[in-house]
Amino acid sequence: MNKRQGYVNLAALMTAVALICGGIYLGVGTVKKRPEVRTPPVSAPAWIGTWAASPVAAAPVTHAPGAPSGREGRSVRNVVHTSIGGTAARVTFSNLYGTEPLLITGASLAVRDSGSPAAVTDSLRRLTFGGVHETTVAPGGRIVSDPVELRIPYDSDLLISVHTPAPGGPVTSHPQARQTSYIADGDHVQEEAGDAYTEQTLSWYHVTAVDVLTSEAxxxxxxxxxxxxxxxxxxxxxxxxxxxxxxxxxxxxxxxxxxxxxxxxxxxxxxxxxxxxxxxxxxxxxxxxxxxxxxxxxxxxxxxxxxxxxxxxxxxxxxxxxxxxxxxxxxxxxxxxxxxxxxxxxxxxxxxxxxxxxxxxxxxxxxxxxxxxxxxxxxxxxxxxxxxxxxxxxxxxxxxxxxxxxxxxxxxxx
CATH class of the missing domain: 3.40.50.1110 (SGNH hydrolase)
Structure with missing residues (x-):
C-alpha cells in the first residue's frame, strides 16, 4: 500500500505572507516528509524500470517441495516492490542459467493485496508474448512480455506469477531476495485469490525486471x-x-x-x-x-x-x-x-x-x-x-x- 497518501496544501494559512512575497506554497506530507526532489514537468510517456534483480544462479533440479522445477505443473508467484508508478507494465523473464528450453504456459501481473499472495480485485492481467499466452525461452535467453494496461502504484507490491508445466532443468533465480514469494501446485497464475499458494520461498524465480510506462518519472x-x-x-x-x-x-x-x-x-x-x-x-x-x-x-x-x-x-x-x-x-x-x-x-x-x-x-x-x-x-x-x-x-x-x-x-x- 502507498506510504504517501497525499499532501496538504497550506497556502490558505499563509495569506499574509503571500500578499507580501507574491505567493508561498508549502507542501506537507500527511505520512512522510515530502521527497527531497522537485516534481519534474510532464513529458511524453517512456518506459522506465521500476524494479529489477540480477539473475544469480540456477536453482537445482530437485523433487523437494517448493522447488519450481522439481515437480510438474508448478506455479511461482513472485512478490516485487515498485519504486515508480505508471499506466502500463512489461515484465522480463530469464532462462540465463537454464540448460534446457523454459516453457511458460501462463503468466500474469497483478497488484498485491496487502500482506498476502492474493491480488487486488480486478488488477490481475494475463501476460502475452508476441500476442500469445505461451512462450519458450531458450537456454541462456530472456524474453520481455507484451505491455499490459494497468495502473501501477509506486511504493507498492506486484505479483508476477509464472506457470511451468513440466521440469525444464535448473531455474534461473535470485536467492537472498529478502522477500517472501509463493509457490503452488498446478496452474493458478490467473487466479486473484492466493489460497493455492501454500508454500513460501525467499528467492525470486524466472523474473528479472519490471518496466512501467510513465510520463512522471x-x-x-x-x-x-x-x-x-x-x-x-x-x-x-x-x-x-x-x-x-x-x-x-x-x-x-x-x-x-x-x-x-x-x-x-x-x-x-x-x-x-x-x-x-x-x-x-x-x-x-x-x-x-x-x-x-x-x-x-x-x-x-x-x-x-x-x-x-x-x-x-x-x-x-x-x-x-x-x-x-x-x-x-x-x-x-x-x-x-x-x-x-x-x-x-x-x-x-x-x-x-x-x-x-x-x-x-x-x-x-x-x-x-x-x-x-x-x-x-x-x-x-x-x-x-x-x-x-x-x-x-x-x-x-x-x-x-x-x-x-x-x-x-x-x-x-x-
Missing amino acids: RGAIVTIGDSITDGVSATADTNSRWPDILADRLGGRYGVLNQGISGNRLLEYGRGPSTLERFDRDVLDRSGVRTVIVAIGINDVLRAPHAPTADNVTAGLREIADRAHARGLRVIGSTLMPCGGLYRCTPAVEAERLKINAAVRSGGIFDAVVDFDRALRDPYAPGRLKPVYDSGDHLHPSDAGYARMGGAVDLAAL
Missing part, C-alpha cells in the same frame, strides 16, 4: 554492488535495503533498480560474473537508466593474500565509470565500508581498503561520491562499523545501517 537509477547492496542482512519483507530507502526519499520521481549480488566481485567471478562482466546486462541494458551508483570492491580485497591490489580495484572502478560515461550516464561511486572484527579483515586488507577510499574521494574517477565509510564507521574505532549500524557480522549493516546508507546519498548529485 525522470528516469532510473541503478545501484550495482555486492551483498551490502543486495541487502542480505535486512529484515525480510520490510523493504529495508539501502536502495529501498533511497527510493522512498525520491518519492516516485526516479526508478531505483537494485542490481546487487551477494558475494559479487568487481574484477573476478565470485557469486555470479564479475561486476565488469555483467555491467552491460545489469546497468546499460536497463530501461530509462540515467545514473548508476557503484558500491563494489570489498569482496575483492577480502581475498587476501591472493587479492588484487588497490590499484587493480581502482582501475576497475575507472573502467566502469568510463563505460557508463560513454553511454551518457552519470556515475556516483561509494567508498568501501569498514570490516574490522571480521576474521578475514586483516591489517593488509584494511590498508588496501583505505587506499581505494582515498582514490574514490579524490574526485578523479566518479562524477560524485557517496561516503558510506564515513557515514557508518565508528568514530572511536574507524576501522569498524558503528555498533548500531552493525548487523553482528562486522561486515553487513543492520536495518539502521541501511537506513543511514540510503540517507547518505546526496539527491542533488543524482
Whole structure:
C-alpha cells in the first residue's frame, strides 16, 4: 500500500505572507516528509524500470517441495516492490542459467493485496508474448512480455506469477531476495485469490525486471554492488535495503533498480560474473537508466593474500565509470565500508581498503561520491562499523545501517 497518501496544501494559512512575497506554497506530507526532489514537468510517456534483480544462479533440479522445477505443473508467484508508478507494465523473464528450453504456459501481473499472495480485485492481467499466452525461452535467453494496461502504484507490491508445466532443468533465480514469494501446485497464475499458494520461498524465480510506462518519472537509477547492496542482512519483507530507502526519499520521481549480488566481485567471478562482466546486462541494458551508483570492491580485497591490489580495484572502478560515461550516464561511486572484527579483515586488507577510499574521494574517477565509510564507521574505532549500524557480522549493516546508507546519498548529485 502507498506510504504517501497525499499532501496538504497550506497556502490558505499563509495569506499574509503571500500578499507580501507574491505567493508561498508549502507542501506537507500527511505520512512522510515530502521527497527531497522537485516534481519534474510532464513529458511524453517512456518506459522506465521500476524494479529489477540480477539473475544469480540456477536453482537445482530437485523433487523437494517448493522447488519450481522439481515437480510438474508448478506455479511461482513472485512478490516485487515498485519504486515508480505508471499506466502500463512489461515484465522480463530469464532462462540465463537454464540448460534446457523454459516453457511458460501462463503468466500474469497483478497488484498485491496487502500482506498476502492474493491480488487486488480486478488488477490481475494475463501476460502475452508476441500476442500469445505461451512462450519458450531458450537456454541462456530472456524474453520481455507484451505491455499490459494497468495502473501501477509506486511504493507498492506486484505479483508476477509464472506457470511451468513440466521440469525444464535448473531455474534461473535470485536467492537472498529478502522477500517472501509463493509457490503452488498446478496452474493458478490467473487466479486473484492466493489460497493455492501454500508454500513460501525467499528467492525470486524466472523474473528479472519490471518496466512501467510513465510520463512522471525522470528516469532510473541503478545501484550495482555486492551483498551490502543486495541487502542480505535486512529484515525480510520490510523493504529495508539501502536502495529501498533511497527510493522512498525520491518519492516516485526516479526508478531505483537494485542490481546487487551477494558475494559479487568487481574484477573476478565470485557469486555470479564479475561486476565488469555483467555491467552491460545489469546497468546499460536497463530501461530509462540515467545514473548508476557503484558500491563494489570489498569482496575483492577480502581475498587476501591472493587479492588484487588497490590499484587493480581502482582501475576497475575507472573502467566502469568510463563505460557508463560513454553511454551518457552519470556515475556516483561509494567508498568501501569498514570490516574490522571480521576474521578475514586483516591489517593488509584494511590498508588496501583505505587506499581505494582515498582514490574514490579524490574526485578523479566518479562524477560524485557517496561516503558510506564515513557515514557508518565508528568514530572511536574507524576501522569498524558503528555498533548500531552493525548487523553482528562486522561486515553487513543492520536495518539502521541501511537506513543511514540510503540517507547518505546526496539527491542533488543524482
